Amino acid sequence: MKKLIFKSLARLNKKVLPSYSKKGLQIEKASKLQLAIIAYRAWVLKNALK
Template sequence: MYKLLAKLNKLILPNYTKEQLDLAKATKFQKAIIAWKYFVTSRALS
């Protein structure tokens, strides 16, 4: 299930690494997206 979510995240959600987003200047919404992607990716790998 998490592997499917990880693939959907990659397709739908923005990639802040390519945009070189500074975490200190990120909004709460951007931080929530980063946290969600981290949560799903960590579960998909285990």
């Protein structure tokens, strides 16, 4: 059940949230909001793959 929720969230994130890797964003120059989005996406992805 938990894995299904995270997989759904990961799909939703892919459609809604921006992909900074495709834009070529450098982590050193990222704002706090951009870092928070990156961390959230990584957390959801990690839990979806467990």
